[in-house]
Ligand SMILES: [Zn+2]
Ligand SMILES: [Zn+2]
Ligand SMILES: [Zn+2]
């Protein structure tokens with residue numbers, strides 16, 4: 001049949017009237033943007049075909065969304081890697097790294113400790129001396145904020161939430177800064193914006209908006225957001241199979257809570273034994289990948 005396209009894409013004819021794009025008198029065809037399964041010669045044909053097409057279109061659009069949701073974001077975002085040793089930082093990231101306000105780089109405890117042993121106390125990344133006091137640090141942060149650095153804007157937002165660096169606690173201002181950082185591409189800010197919408201802190205509580213933030217962040221490689229989406233699937237939507245898929249991805253990125261979630265789900269027969277083994281193995285591989293001699297030494301030192 002001539003209407004089957006060779007490349008597997010939509011046939012080069014209008015799905016409603018059958019007019020083709022090729023040859024003399026050919027029409028210009030446009031994809032249905034929701035499903036990309038069919039083409040139309042114009043809005044009139046698209047409208048006339050809607051009723052007939054609606055079901056298949058919706059189904060395919062949902063499939064496309066899921067392909068993106070489960071297929072993307074298996075790699076941690078850039079800010080999750082130590083710029084010195086280039087390894088991903090173990091989770092929770094705050095326990096295993098320190099944030100330097102001079103350059104807004106997160107440096108792992110292993111690298112920091114190794115440098116200190118060599119007597120190097122300045123920032124390992126940009127060589128700026130560590131700020132003397134809060135005012136000094138805040139000035140550094142403000143300089144980066146003025147340059148529209150998303151990491152700096154997010155960091156300043158966080159300080160408003162906790163009232164640190166001598167700032168007056170102001171969660172509204174915090175939300176404002178998170179939102180700005182998100183617009184500039186901060187994945188960490190996107191996760192935390194989800195958290196504040198979920199809690200209703202400094203903003204009108206909005207669970208749907210929280211889920212939306214986490215979904216976007218999960219697609220960009222945030223394992224904490226991936227885990228949160230899994231929880232939303234269970235608590236709000238009762239979709240356990242989808243939750244397990246999310247937990248599996250986060251577990252393989254080294255997120256322990258997701259392994260624990262799968263273990264619990266397998267005890268009640270929701271996750272399979274195989275999924276449980278896969279999660280555990282994936283988690284252990286991720287942890288192994290994040291290990292280094294310096295990091296082991298640093299965590300041993302912190303424990304003692
Ligand atoms: Zn047509
Ligand atoms: Zn469609
Ligand atoms: Zn490092």
Ligand SMILES: [Zn+2]
Pocket residue numbers: 100101102103104105123124125126127128
């Ligand atoms: Zn620095």
